[in-house]
Amino acid sequence: MLVGMLAARKNPKRRATRLRDPERTRERLLQAASREIYRSGFQSASLDTILASAGVTKGALYYHFKNKEALGYAVIEEVISPDVRGTWVQPLESVKDPIDALISIVQDLSVRPEDVCGGCQLNNLAQEMSPLDAGFRKRLEIIFDAWREATASVLREGQIHGNVRRNVEPADAAGLLIAMVEGYGSLAKNAQDPKVIKAGIKNIVGWLRSLRAPGNRKRG
Amino acid sequence: MLVGMLAARKNPKRRATRLRDPERTRERLLQAASREIYRSGFQSASLDTILASAGVTKGALYYHFKNKEALGYAVIEEVISPDVRGTWVQPLESVKDPIDALISIVQDLSVRPEDVCGGCQLNNLAQEMSPLDAGFRKRLEIIFDAWREATASVLREGQIHGNVRRNVEPADAAGLLIAMVEGYGSLAKNAQDPKVIKAGIKNIVGWLRSLRAPGNRKRG
DNA sequence: CTGCCAACATACCAACCAGCATGTAGCGTA
DNA sequence: TACGCTACATGCTGGTTGGTATGTTGGCAG
Numbered sequence A, B: 001m002l003v004g005m006l007a008a009r010k011n012p013k014r015r016a017t018r019l020r021d022p023e024r025t026r027e028r029l030l031q032a033a034s035r036e037i038y039r040s041g042f043q044s045a046s047l048d049t050i051l052a053s054a055g056v057t058k059g060a061l062y063y064h065f066k067n068k069e070a071l072g073y074a075v076i077e078e079v080i081s082p083d084v085r086g087t088w089v090q091p092l093e094s095v096k097d098p099i100d101a102l103i104s105i106v107q108d109l110s111v112r113p114e115d116v117c118g119g120c121q122l123n124n125l126a127q128e129m130s131p132l133d134a135g136f137r138k139r140l141e142i143i144f145d146a147w148r149e150a151t152a153s154v155l156r157e158g159q160i161h162g163n164v165r166r167n168v169e170p171a172d173a174a175g176l177l178i179a180m181v182e183g184y185g186s187l188a189k190n191a192q193d194p195k196v197i198k199a200g201i202k203n204i205v206g207w208l209r210s211l212r213a214p215g216n217r218k219r220g
Numbered sequence C: 001c002t003g004c005c006a007a008c009a010t011a012c013c014a015a016c017c018a019g020c021a022t023g024t025a026g027c028g029t030a
Numbered sequence D: 001t002a003c004g005c006t007a008c009a010t011g012c013t014g015g016t017t018g019g020t021a022t023g024t025t026g027g028c029a030g
Helices: A002-010 A022-040 A047-054 A058-064 A068-092 A098-111 A118-129 A134-160 A170-191 A194-209 B002-010 B022-040 B047-054 B058-064 B068-092 B098-111 B118-129 B134-160 B170-191 B194-209
Strands: none
Touching (some): A022 A047, A022 A058, A068 A118, A068 A134, A098 A170, A098 A194, A134 B170, A170 A194, A170 B118, A170 B134, A170 B170, B047 B058, B068 B098, B068 B134, B098 B134, B118 B170, B170 B194
């Protein structure tokens, strides 16, 4: 301690004077953590890499978060959850035709070429951490449940208004849709070929059309 | 070096005299590596843990494999690939009704309660390593391709024999089936609830039945 | 102008990591 | 019985990890 002081005095190297904006610092940390977790997984994303990517020092990190685990939890709740909500839940609120709405969402998944779909980040983290850490699992399950419930709900409403076939079980169909999206996301990520996700979207859309109530088909 | 020699002579601790069966040692390493990679991912699976699980020392590991990466590659080629082949390729060879055969395979996926399905190990590794390491990606893609091709092939034959609807594209359907299986595997792994995989199997089977050619429906 | 505290910055640490250098036991061979 | 080589066993190391202890500064209250 004394040595450190003396050294600091002897060699007054320029200190990194930073933002002094705690909210912004926290947000930068979350975004950087999200990026690095997406790149290499939670366990393999090193704090030093995250900090470098965020342009933030370790002291700032541990001022805002108790530890790496807490940072991961915050990424789920404050980055991934809003993203899934924005992609899959909010667009379904107060729509006329649920099938059309779902098709529209699915087709929009291809616009982001690199990160095949935001849902994949959810899937990545779930695959990696759910068996290892109950805290991750619970938080991720909440997102999955919201996704499934929003989809099932809109399908139920569609059944009431006669847009959706009565013999589909909304909860089952919602689960199947999510499984398809996640599954194709995996395949596309592995193939690293946008053609895979395009083909997947085509197939998912075809399946979604098959849910439409007879006499309610739009085209063809 | 000299110190080590002297110490060894001074304190002749019992040396671990092991198998002396190189094939078996190698196999134990592969199995242990497969287990640990399944548990915590390739990057986070430490060699020491793998070695402890295998009951093998580090010298033996580095005698049989150049490095950790090579061990991972070997797990793909000598553990995962045969597993997928045994589950999804061989059962499809010379079957009468492809739909029945696929349904049978899918329904058998539920018998293993803990590790939801062997395909998930494939999916896990693909999700984790494909974006990071081309060697992993290529080897995993070979497995995916074989899986998809075997499925597509059996569907094509089914179309010739009139068991499968002519308006399904075998390659597309095969891809969709794989996506469904992997997707439900993900959901089940995250939910950690066998009910999820049961529901998934039910839905996949329902979809498979929809591929059957008209006039060829078995029951109902 | 001064104290004080939030918001960091820096230096450091023990634990762990993959990998390597070196030693050696057992078995086949002559 | 001696030799040699395969198949390991063991000890070590430099680098990295998450985490902490302590120093420092901008800005605001008084």
